[in-house]
Amino acid sequence: MSALLKVSDLRVEYRGQPIVDGVDLALERGEAMGLAGESGCGKTTTALALMKLLPPALKQSGAVTLRPPGVEEPINVGRRTEAGMRRVRWRHVSLVFQGAMNSLDPVQRVDAQIAEAIRLHESAGAKEVRARIDELLTTVGLTPALGRRYAHQLSGGQRQRMMIALALACRPSLVIADEPTTALDVTIQAQVLQLLESLRERLGLALILISHDLGVLAETCDRIAIMYAGRIVETGPVSSVFEAPQHPYTKRLLDSLPVIGGPRALGDPIPGGPPDPGEMPEGCRFRPRCPYAADRCLSDPALRETSAGHASACHFAPWSEWPAAAGAGSLEAG
Amino acid sequence: MSGEQAGAAVEVLAQPEFGDEPGTVRELLLGTWRGRFGLAVVALFAFMALFGKAIAPYPPDASSLDVLAPPSIHHLLGTTESGADVLSQVLVGARVSIVVGLAAAAISAVLGSTVGLVGGYFGGWTDRGLDALENWFLVIPTLPLMIVLARLLNPSLTVLIAVIGLTSWAGTGRIVRAQVLTLRERAFVERARALGAGDGYIIRKHILPNTLPLIFANTVLIVAVAILSEAALSFLGLGDPTRISWGTMLENAFESGAPSAQAWWYVIPPGLCITVLVLAISILGYLFEEHVNPRLREHG
Amino acid sequence: MSGRWLAGKVAAALLTFAFVLVFNFFLFRVMGDPTTQLARLPQATPEELQQLRHNYGLDKPLMGQFVDYVGDTGRLDLGLSQRSRQPVWSEIKDALPWTLLLVGTGTLLATVIGSWLGVVAATRRGKRTDDGLLGFSLFTYAAPEYWIGIILILVFAVWIPIFPSGLQVTPGVQFSGFFSNAWDVAKHLVLPATAMTLMLLGQYFLIMRSSMVDVLTEDFITVKRATGLPWERVVRRHAVPNALLPLVTLSAIQFGAVVGGAITIETIFSWPGLGELSFQAINDKDFPVLEGTFLVFSAGVILANLLADCLYFYLDPRVQSR
């Protein structure tokens, strides 16, 4: 069964400096993929690249192919012109942003914005569009009357739900959600995630959920990919990645997660910060901050399968257990 | 372009893409092409103001027989309606325009900052009264007000400076007042007051030093406005009749029928000097303002 | 709820106009005592001077004079012009439509062209067109408007004589109908309106450009593009309306300068508006007329600011619900 989305060697450069440096991804229909990593690691850029929404200053290369249901030959995003892409956007792939407050045109009523999206891709009569909007609003748990309001007249949660309604307006097969819940408080966050989950089952929707919050990804995604400095350093089913992380960066990320019920201490943060695209470290990008770094790490680590569907870009993978932070290069894992 | 316009322009032009990294003032001035352009033009006109009279090929008002003559080797910019040399008049005219600009801006800076400081610091009725006065100055169209004042007193250079100075301080006053209001609540002011420091001391030692850069930046903009105002008043015949300034040159050109005689060499230079000088000063003003007032960078 | 916001604005405007009245009174009556001007007439004997001070009411206490002043202004009785002895208000009434016509056209053109150029520049930031437009508007923004006017006369009325350079209508011609008259006025309006437009253009351009730059960085622009909307429609239907809002408020600051421009531009084009009337009054030291035009100018600026607020209120839903 061919994958809904296939991304191979995706690169994005800004004035010669790599922001996304060779990303490979695959997504099945109805599957939820999490994309995690510190801010500035290229998550959002990758997402926008999938829909060719990057500003011209950013040069994009690599193959992105979409096989939405009901479309015979695959859509090769890389070669599509702007006009070509316009027919794909929102029809097959739609987007939900983090701050819903300024994702909606402040001077246009929300229902008009949804109608605009629908009418772009389908020639539908006013009455039919009206019905579609009411149906969309009820599916996301909002009363149709709210449609007559402006963005600033809705609460945070309502606005995010409105964004989701907008994202579903043209019945896409893939929704990319970039930090959809970060701006919301915890209770509403749970409701929105729960909504996304139910919509996936009911509509067979594929989802790419981008977040720096591993907890959120754990709850909602089937598989997860950890990005660092423009590359995927580990990918695999959520359960195996969480139980047996195969990359030091993932390990440290998991360690910094506060465990509910566990000791009330702050997780120890990873020293240093993501490298500047201008001065990328040689070989493995994580080397400068990796406690287990060794000479081998000077060469580029490839993404290697360590178990079924679980791959890691660390020379020393697979890691059976994680010794205390020994001196660099002292340990040769089996 | 009037006082309040200058303020708005600051808001507008201080865009992120306008200011590169706001390093030291020196970097700001020499680093960006805007800084270099502004500095070069201002330096040129300052030179004209200081040495204009000396380097002028002819005495500015020496008349001759060849009237409204086009540019030639002995009159590089042609002659005026009374046969005087346009180039000499432009060179000498710089002094009046710049002197009036600086002096009027100084008055407005002093006046504006005192009102701002007193109003902002003491608040209460004085503040509300001064604010009402500021409000009136900001609402009243400045040129008619200047015209009325200049007409009530006999036109002369000092009257011109006073009139422009008195009508363009409201902008500075408002900005200073806002700054003082924020400073007043600051911890170090509270601490100073707690240590028994008197108001005078606090203003002098804490409030003033912090607002000086702001006053300076805003004053630079007022200089541009003052130069334009002097030119406008002189053009309307309210300038100082005894001295030559770019404004009076334009007035004489217009009155003597230069446009009908297509004497472009008489009409263009004075106006061009005003425009380029005002442009340069405004650009420098925006650079200082943005350097001093980072809050402006996020555009409110 | 929106009514309250509007009422607040109107009240503020009236309060400001009250200030204007107070300051005007002191400015003119106290400083420019009209009788000192009259004393200069050859046959003014001391008794006549006394008589004049009486019928100007200048021998009453200051407060009494002020009450008279406010009463008179309320009844639009702004005194008599010293030169023509006609009521100041009748002269202002004749001149007002011409100033409105000139300022109206100038502001309208400057807004439309200025903001359009602003959008063009914002969507081509960093490229040559952006720098070119920026240079042009900064230049016209700094240039004295009467200098621009003189050059317009020199080029378009003398060198290539295609537009009339003076007056508001070809004098004394008998027009067959409204349209031929309006056409003639339009022809006379071209140069002064161009000067006024060039003067105001820069400010609108700068405001619109920076406001557009802000709006284009908003997320909803990316979302609109993501929905498959063509780029110009994203700019025209979503970016521009949002960018227009600050244009309305920030341009209200312009009105003070517009009045100044009216005076100088009307003078060089002999456009019979309020500006030229006040210039005339300057030369004749005709204080009642000067005072009258000054009052109307200030009222105009206050009214214009109020209109700008209402326009903003009408355009921006966020304000209405506050």
Added chain:
Amino acid sequence: MRLKRVWTVTGLLVATVALGVGVASAGGASGSKQGDSILKIGWAQNPSTINPYVGQDEEAFSIWAINWDLLVNFSPKDLSPTPGIAESWDISDDKKTVTFHLDPNAKWSDGQPITSEDVKYSLEVLGSKGALFTSYTDNITSIETPNADTVVIHTKRPDARIVGGLFIYILPKHVWGKVPVGDLTGSYKPELPLVGSGPFIVTDFEPNRITKMEKNPNFRGPEPKFDEIQFIRYGNQDAAERALQVGEVDMVPEVSAAGFARLGDQPNIETLRASSPAYTQMAFNSCSTKICPDAQYNPAIQDLAVRQATAYAVDRERINQIAARDTSFEAHGMLPSFYKSFYEVPADDYPYDPEKAKQILDDAGWQDNGDSPRTKGGQELKFNLYVRSESPYDIQAAKLVAEQAKAVGIEYDVQVVSTDKLYDLTVRKVNGKPAPDYDTFIWGWGGDPYDPSFLLSVLTTGEIGGSSDSYYSNPTYDRLFKQQAGSFDTAQRKGIIQRMVALTQHDLPYLVITYDPNLEAYRTDRVANVEPTCPEDSTGDAICDQTSYEPLLTIAPGSSSGESGGGGSGIAIAVVAVVVVGVGAFFVIRARRRRDSEPLELDE
């Protein structure tokens, strides 16, 4: 959709502007019938009012001179007295009573008969209350009107001005008499048409724009060739001259010195340099310490040698060339050459002779200090020279005088002041006594068309405290002034006036620099058979502005007069059309080209 609102708002704005055009332009639509031949005169300023009791503008006189007659008009040939309202007159032997006979069937423009009552009313009421008419009737004791066609005027002393110098317009009593005098000098607005006796009467007056005068049906003289005259205001001199060049107007009665030469060499424009009863003079403070104890001046200015040396040092010819571009007339003494019947070049005329000037100063003991001013016994030849800021010509002349006087060792420090300031300096009073505060100044005087009495009066002792600004007081001069005022015989009067001029040339209270010209220009294709008149010689005037309406009866429409030049508007329409089409095309192309272009530059 929000955007729709934006467009509705802009639409609204456009509508108001269009309405403005309509409202504003509707105002100017009144005017003459088709096919009328119109004489269009363009000038810088329109009179602010045509009410003779209040008007003070020079332009108002141009209108009044056409609308009404004087009792005795001026002949355009040599400005001597000719019949006006009075057909004939006879002077009593003792020359103190003059009887005027009116034309019995003369009528006002509204058909009412012109009677002696009108004359009596005008001389008594306008003569005493009119802003600029009060100085003519001080010598009249009584005016009798035995019947409708005779007026008898009695005067204290014989006064030649009664015949040919009584510059008071005769108004219709039945119109002006009904209005209380308080209103006349207040805000009274004369009804139109302005009932008058001249060839044209005012039918439309818009202070800031235009004054229209149409033919007077009851005019007693020949019918003028033009049906209508329009005086059009252009706001400034240059705009009026441009209008003449473009053909919007047919004549400009007052051309600037700057524009005179330029208009001269235009193809179908004729320029006229007419003499006028006005001059520009340099005045020396001549007030004796007795009359002005507290006056402020450098006493050396009253040393005759200094004044005469200055006169020789000043090259009046060169000042005329540079300051007035050779458009003024050379001045010889304080009586302008305009007064043909009384003018002669005076004996000592002070030709330009710097050597003689130095000689005079040396003889008078003023020690020559090379560049710095001459000195003698603690006194220094250093004087202030005030000049009005409003007159570029005066400023230019003052600078030239200073330049030339410096060469002979007299320093004049030129100080430019406003007219009001100069007026205050000259009429300054200290505890009731005149105390002028100046050494010298440059200003000018303008006299009446025929009778030189007013000009001569400014140097009489009687006028000190009145219009005298030099405070010159010479009993012989005063006596001669009274004599000439009373003499009706022009030859005898000329002799007396010449002796007065000789006196002033010797004492030099005034050094007259130039006689001011009347510069006129008209389009030869619009105005035909124009002969210089007032006076009729090479220095004649085209329409005897403010003096006599008779030239208006002879000049006729030229070959292509009538509607204003249409040429200009044709091109204008084409240009506007091109602009509109261009902008439209630009948008269309832009829209099509942009259909599938790349998304535009977003910031990084």
